[in-house]
Amino acid sequence: MRVAFPYMGDIRLVLEPILRELGAEVVVPPEPNRETVALGAQLAPETICLPFKVTLGNILRALELGADTLAYVSGSWSCRFGYYGRLQADICRELGYRFRLLELRRDRMKEIIREILQLSDNSLLRATGRAWRAFRLGWFKATTLEKAYELSRQVLPQAENKQECRRLLRTVIAEIETAEKVRELKQIRDRLTTRFARVRRNGRGSVLRVKLIGESYCTIEPFVNFDLINRLGEMEVWVDPFLTGPRWLGFHGFRLRKGEVRRAQRLAKSYWQYCVGGEDANSVGHLIMAARAGYDGVIHVHPFACMPSTVVQPALAAASRDYNIPLLSISLDEHTAEAGFLTRVEAFVSLLERRRRSSFKTGGEVYVPDQGE
Amino acid sequence: MAVVGIARSLHSYHHFTLWRAFFEELGWQVVLSSRTDRQTVEQGVKLAPAELCLPVKVFLGQVARLLEQVDYVFVPRLVCRRLKGDFYFGCPKAIALPDLVRAIFPEQKGRILELVIDQQIQRDEVGFVRCAKALGVDRQCAQGAFQQAKKAEAEAGKLRVHGPSPADCFPPERLNSKPGAGRGKIGVIGHPYLIYDEHISLNLLRMIAELEIEPVIPGIGEEELIQEAGRALNWYYELELIAGARKLVREAQVDGLLLVSSFACGTAPVVNELIRREVAVRTGLPMLTLLFDEHSGETGLRTRLESFADLIRSRK
16 A cells, blocks of 8 residues: 655654554655646636645645555535545546545544554554554654754744754754654654754844744645745744644644643634634634733734635634734735735734834833843 | 514525524514615625625625614524434535624624524524524523424425525515527526525526526425435535536536636535536536626626527537
8 A cells, every 4th residue: 555645744754654654655745846736726626725736736746656545634524625535536536547545534433443454464463563653653753843843933033043043953854754763753852952052042032922823734834834934933033833733633633632722712712603624713712822922913824715714814803903912814825926925924023023112112011021122 | 572684695595484484483573684786795895804705795794784774683603404314514604604793793792693503413493592592582482483484484495386496485586587488598506695696696697598598597405405415515505506406417408507606605616626527527518617706797797608608509
């Protein structure tokens, strides 16, 4: 079985070792690029959301590389995401590719378990052992990655040489990718703090803090959000995304940290009562949490015409008004130009800077004293 | 006696009879908002985020107008229905409608009357009872009214002569479509709140009839919908569209299919793609997709329809 799954940020760094340990051969397509997106956009229905087009282009590359099984999270709910697998499979078959579609849905858990068993020649003992090893490795990969990202997000705005910090992050990710044993990962993880601490700082005491919320694909995949987290870091803004690749897998794949999700949804309750998809309730909840935690602003990214993210916008705006926190909402599609996107982000950042300065003068609520300027 | 306003858009085209009967049974006066016009659209466009689909913008425009006229505005939340054991959902916008309205009219929160239809967690009756509770009506009264309303809905269904069309649920709605002189039939597939709204769809049906082509709109009853359940789609109101397309191809001998949807409608790309694959490609029927938004112009539409009509005639 040569299995491929849709590409989304760094999820492959966790998912690939898990599947490999389970006994499957994994085909990882190259990162999304202009070509694959153009290919996806050409074949996809015109007004479907951006993640569909990006993943379609990538899945086609994976099929070219010889994948014979496509694994999709899918299901019956209101958001279009549930239809990705079925529609993309239809489109690929029309192009002449032959493969098997493996739909990972909650009502088909039995089939999925049978599939995993088959990979281990139907030996339950062997399968259990493999599964344990797989998830243990996946867990350590995810937590190590998560810690590396977190440190990099924190250090980058204050680094004297931004490239030094970004280089370090790239090195660390490469190390995590090649690490095969839990022991190695633990070593990497333990040394992360000291390694990032060694990056030279520019001495400015405090930086702007921004929360990144929105639809998961746009939040996680640097190709579609123009590497927003690092770009903001270079503008000396400390970004805190509410969702990262490993966290997405944790929340949605394995139902971890339900408490946090529930807390966000409880906070969102007075603005948003039914969760429809596209991380709508979570976005509202995290906006409120960010306001309470004294963040300077919130950026909401979502694909153009994403149903839940579009309809949630008035609620986000209402919450941002009520909690007095600036909000920038940007929709992305395959035609979004980097320059236009970054101009809007830069304008938002200077708004936040001015806002912080003026509230400092007037003695308004400032959580981190601005010593640098 | 207070007045409850119902917007003439979205799923009112499906359920107006039921909703009206329920409130009237409780002794409330029901006001249906006036037909969509330019002002409704303009107001909706001003209120809504730019990326929303036109029908929701129209809905918001009508709610804004109703808020000036009535005591309470009825806003349904159509989450989920059950067909043959499977759950079928409303589109995210239909599910989020009350939240959307409350976020846009924050001062009017108390005047929004919310009805939740979610057969995952409760029977429809419970939803109606809760809705009536907000008006201070007790449980038994509300239950009785719901039963009566259900009866009224069933009766209205029986009275329909030309097959169950959602537009029949409305008090006299002129379709203005004189039957064509047998020079071809076009099946029109689209949400009723698009094709029956003469302002949004720019009088599409009449325009087709003027080309001496008969527009055929499939009426899909509950039983037919159940037949189609279990297929590829998990949206309730969109299942109706696919069922309609299949039925038209099977029974009505149409010469072409017209898929009507609005720009930024989230379900349309998926539904139209499925219909294209399943119906049009397999049977070789000509198909035209029309997208409507607040900038649609009549001339452009007429040109496209005329050439589609020519295509159909040349194939005959």
